[in-house]
Amino acid sequence: MKHDPSLDLEKKFRSYAPGYWADRGVSGEDWNSHKWQLKNRITSLSQLEEHLNLSEEERSGVILSGTKLAMAITPHFFNLIDRDDPECPIRRQIIPRVEETWVSPYEMADPCGEDSSMPVPGLVHRYPDRVLFLVTDRCAAYCRYCTRSRVVSGAGEQELDTDFEAAFQYLEEHTEIRDVLLSGGDPLLFSDGKLEKILSRLRSIEHIEFLRIGSRVPIFLPQRITPELCEMLQKYHPLFMSVHVNHPRELTLEVKEALERLANHGIPLGNQSVFLRGVNDDVEIMKALVHKLLMCRVRPYYLYQLDLIQGSSHLQASVSKGIEIIEGLRGHTTGYAIPQFVIDAPGGGGKVPVNPDYVLQRNSERVVIRNFEGRTFEYPEPAVQPDPVLDY
Numbered sequence: 001m002k003h004d005p006s007l008d009l010e011k012k013f014r015s016y017a018p019g020y021w022a023d024r025g026v027s028g029e030d031w032n033s034h035k036w037q038l039k040n041r042i043t044s045l046s047q048l049e050e051h052l053n054l055s056e057e058e059r060s061g062v063i064l065s066g067t068k069l070a071m072a073i074t075p076h077f078f079n080l081i082d083r084d085d086p087e088c089p090i091r092r093q094i095i096p097r098v099e100e101t102w103v104s105p106y107e108m109a110d111p112c113g114e115d116s117s118m119p120v121p122g123l124v125h126r127y128p129d130r131v132l133f134l135v136t137d138r139c140a141a142y143c144r145y146c147t148r149s150r151v152v153s154g155a156g157e158q159e160l161d162t163d164f165e166a167a168f169q170y171l172e173e174h175t176e177i178r179d180v181l182l183s184g185g186d187p188l189l190f191s192d193g194k195l196e197k198i199l200s201r202l203r204s205i206e207h208i209e210f211l212r213i214g215s216r217v218p219i220f221l222p223q224r225i226t227p228e229l230c231e232m233l234q235k236y237h238p239l240f241m242s243v244h245v246n247h248p249r250e251l252t253l254e255v256k257e258a259l260e261r262l263a264n265h266g267i268p269l270g271n272q273s274v275f276l277r278g279v280n281d282d283v284e285i286m287k288a289l290v291h292k293l294l295m296c297r298v299r300p301y302y303l304y305q306l307d308l309i310q311g312s313s314h315l316q317a318s319v320s321k322g323i324e325i326i327e328g329l330r331g332h333t334t335g336y337a338i339p340q341f342v343i344d345a346p347g348g349g350g351k352v353p354v355n356p357d358y359v360l361q362r363n364s365e366r367v368v369i370r371n372f373e374g375r376t377f378e379y380p381e382p383a384v385q386p387d388p389v390l391d392y
Contacts, residue, residue: 113348331372
């Protein structure tokens with residue numbers, strides 16, 4: 001009997017807990033509706049206790065979560081949780097823990113210094129030619145390590161009060177800006193019509209060359225990636241999308257189909273993973289993740305060292321471990337699969353790339369480098385040539 005490779009692919013991308021909640025009276029039609037998914041998010045302790053064996057750390061964390069960052073989990077993503085393992089990599093990302101109330105001296109409410117770089121409310125202008133446009137404070141589900149937990153979900157002390165008209169005016173006046181990243185919150189929670197109004201307004205500004213959307217919706221809520229949404233987005237090329245996947249289990253068949261739908265409409269996709277202890281701080285897990293991403297037509301883009309957000313120390317992996325992960329990928333798999341490991345410099349310094357030490361020595365005559373096997377090589381620097389003397 002001839003082997004069918006499509007069966008291997010389906011097995012690789014199957015949901016960890018596949019299927020919809022038929023035993024709870026949920027129809028397939030409802031399950032595949034993003035509106036049903038949002039309406040039926042898991043938001044309470046009683047819902048969790050009905051379906052999971054919670055640890056005391058989780059139970060206390062859920063009780064206290066309303067004072068910092070709300071809890072909300074789409075049914076699709078909830079289906080990926082191991083019901084009995086509190087160290088499940090999906091649970092660690094999405095279910096509050098009491099450790100979130102422990103604040104280390106070096107942690108900050110605004111670790112990336114965004115608030116101090118806002119010329120108008122909701123628009124962050126730190127880099128010379130690009131801006132971050134925070135268009136909403138709501139997400140399909142809430143990551144417990146969220147960099148913007150001070151403003152996202154409505155539970156924190158701050159509110160996001162984006163002034164859209166002031167932002168558009170600022171963009172029109174600053175002709176050096178060529179790149180706008182829509183984020184928040186998650187822009188893909190907007191209706192197609194509301195999102196299109198923002199995109200079309202941005203596209204009317206001549207010096208803005210391309211647009212980006214940062215979104216975890218294709219992962220939390222793949223049902224939202226409809227053909228109609230993709231056809232609308234296609235009108236505003238060049239338009240890129242950065243998605244956020246941290247563990248290979250998140251890449252289900254439903255997610256793969258959503259990502260392929262975006263790619264089929266000409267949207268280049270890059271992935272931004274956050275480096276998290278107990279989630280992806282293992283080279284084999286990271287290798288499985290980046291390989292699955294490429295099969296979903298997503299280029300691994302950034303691996304972020306966890307921002308120093310308040311109450312996140314229980315998820316913080318070491319920088320040296322991150323460098324070890326990159327070392328374990330470089331040369332051991334295709335270059336397309338290797339993300340850039342970065343630290344967003346605390347306080348607003350921007351992204352700083354961090355790499356293993358491949359340059360061993362450098363002077364005006366040569367560079368001594370090593371490869372992934374530890375072998376060393378010399379590369380000569382070009383000799384400085386004197387300016388030619390022209391004899392007329």
